[in-house]
Amino acid sequence: MWLLLIVNLAGKAAALVVGWSTPGAALALWFGPDLLLAYHLFAPNAQGLVRMHRRFATARREVWLTIDDGPDPEDTPQILALLATHGAHATFFVIGEKAAAHPHLINAITAAGHEVAHHTHTHPLGTFWCASPGRVARELDAGLAALRAAGVTPTRFRPPVGIKNPWLAAALRTRHLTGVAWSARGLEHWPGDAESVADRALRGLAPGAILLLHEGCGVPAPIRVGAIRRVVDRLHLRGYRCVVPGPEQLAG
Ligand SMILES: [Zn+2]
Numbered sequence: 001m002w003l004l005l006i007v008n009l010a011g012k013a014a015a016l017v018v019g020w021s022t023p024g025a026a027l028a029l030w031f032g033p034d035l036l037l038a039y040h041l042f043a044p045n046a047q048g049l050v051r052m053h054r055r056f057a058t059a060r061r062e063v064w065l066t067i068d069d070g071p072d073p074e075d076t077p078q079i080l081a082l083l084a085t086h087g088a089h090a091t092f093f094v095i096g097e098k099a100a101a102h103p104h105l106i107n108a109i110t111a112a113g114h115e116v117a118h119h120t121h122t123h124p125l126g127t128f129w130c131a132s133p134g135r136v137a138r139e140l141d142a143g144l145a146a147l148r149a150a151g152v153t154p155t156r157f158r159p160p161v162g163i164k165n166p167w168l169a170a171a172l173r174t175r176h177l178t179g180v181a182w183s184a185r186g187l188e189h190w191p192g193d194a195e196s197v198a199d200r201a202l203r204g205l206a207p208g209a210i211l212l213l214h215e216g217c218g219v220p221a222p223i224r225v226g227a228i229r230r231v232v233d234r235l236h237l238r239g240y241r242c243v244v245p246g247p248e249q250l251a252g
Contacts, residue, residue, distance in 0.1 A: 004040060004048050005166070008033040041129045044162025045181045050169045052162065052181035055208040056245035063209045063235060065090040065242040066182065067228065068119055068158065071098055071105035072216035078225045079215060080112050086232050088242035090114050093158045093180075096121030096143030098216075099150055106150035115244045117156040118143050118177060125160045133167040140171055155247070156180050178250065185212035186227055188219045197227035198234055205238070 011033035015026045040048030056064055070076050071094050083090055092109050094116055099106050109116050121142035124131065131139070140157075147154055157177040159168065172179060184204060186197035201211050213228050235242060 004033075004037050008037055041164050041166075046164070049164045049166060050172065050179050052164075052179040053210070053250045054181050054183050055210060056249040058208050058243075058245070058249060061207055061238075061240045062243045062245075063205070063207070063211055063240055064245055065211050065213070065228075065231070065235075066093055066117075066158070066180065067091070068093045068212060068214050069098075069123065069218055070094050070215045071102045071109065073102055073105065075215040075219075075225050076102075076105045076109065079228055080108060080114075082225070082229050082232060083114070083242070084112065086236050086242070088232055088235075089244050090242055091117050091156065091180075091244055092215075093117045093119035093156075094147070095119050095123045096139075096146035097123075099143075100146040103150040106147065106152055110152060115156070116147060116150075116152045116154060117158065117180070118147065118154040119158055120160060121146065123160050125163075128160055129163050129165055131165055131167075133171070136165055136167045136171050140175055140177070144175065178247070180210065180250075182210045182212035184209055186214070186231070188214055188223055188227060194223040194226035194230050197223055198230035201227075201231050202234060205235075205240070207240075 011029045015029035018026045018029060040046040045052060045054050065088065067079065067090055070092055092114060094106065106116055118140070120128070120139045122139065124139065144154070155176065155178060157172055158180050159165070162181050184201050186201040188197055201213060211231065213231060232242065
């Protein structure tokens with residue numbers, strides 16, 4: 001993170017030195033580092049600010065199915081049932097507020113052998129990138145408290161839509177949380193139906209893929225749960241197992 005910030009400040013200092021005698025160069029020096037910083041903040045798989053795992057190590061036909069934005073009283077029980085039919089395991093990146101409202105769903109997830117992970121307390125989609133160190137800490141700690149109250153101590157974290165924050169790496173480190181991104185996602189709000197979501201999630205399928213799908217009322221009604229069902233069915237047909245990797249399998 002510090003390298004990015006130093007480059008940013010150095011660029012602005014150089015722009016002031018160059019001044020308006022060469023406005024093109026001054027503008028490039030002023031805004032160029034901003035674009036670099038923006039890339040590492042907003043590109044989900046960028047690694048410059050926070051290490052985010054994008055794949056896991058396996059030689060077998062295994063993928064890591066990750067489901068964000070729950071728990072949801074309508075969707076989560078259905079998802080647990082369909083995972084059970086295939087003996088599939090998944091990680092649920094849950095929102096702290098929702099976990100606090102539905103602790104029995106957190107218990108149901110873990111009782112079925114799945115992992116519960118941290119997805120912030122309030123899911124501050126539009127403001128997480130610029131949140132102060134104190135606010136980042138509050139998002140993490142309130143979410144941890146909600147999950148611990150439900151009997152879970154998470155070890156993995158995913159920010160909303162993969163958006164980072166300059167203070168996130170240190171905050172995760174002190175709380176022993178590992179950042180997890182993805183290698184493919186369903187993009188449920190893009191045009192199409194549940195089949196289209198499954199197509200996107202399974203594009204380039206290979207062992208060690210991390211698949212991102214969503215649950216809850218934020219998902220368009222026609223594809224809620226149905227998209228996850230199609231992904232799990234198609235993985236089964238192609239001989240893939242849904243597993244939750246151990247820490248030693250996370251690389252790159
Ligand atoms: Zn989310």
